[in-house]
Amino acid sequence: MAVAKVIELSSSSSKSVEDAVQSGLRKAAETVKNIQGAWVNEIKVQTRADGTIEEWRVNMRVTFVVE
Numbered sequence: 740m741a742v743a744k745v746i747e748l749s750s751s752s753s754k755s756v757e758d759a760v761q762s763g764l765r766k767a768a769e770t771v772k773n774i775q776g777a778w779v780n781e782i783k784v785q786t787r788a789d790g791t792i793e794e795w796r797v798n799m800r801v802t803f804v805v806e
Contacts, residue, residue: 742805743775751796756782759797773804 750763760779768774781798 743802744805745800745802746771747798747800749796749798751785751794753794756795756797759795760799763797763799764801767801771801771803773806775802775804777801 746767748763748767750759750766752759752762756779760777764774764777777799779797779799783796783798784792785794785796787793
């Protein structure tokens with residue numbers, strides 16, 4: 740029987756949503772083993788005064804198997 744745990748993370752990137760997710764997962768993988776997947780449950784943007792996107796921000800839930 741496997742037991743899984745879910746943690747919630749926030750991450751950001753000036754490039755893209757995908758980069759924000761990837762950088763969050765990479766950082767989590769430095770200390771968390773057996774990451775199985777992630778659910779992005781919120782996407783936000785920080786904008787400049789002219790309306791262009793300055794930064795993408797994501798909140799996600801990351802699932803990993805407990806040893």
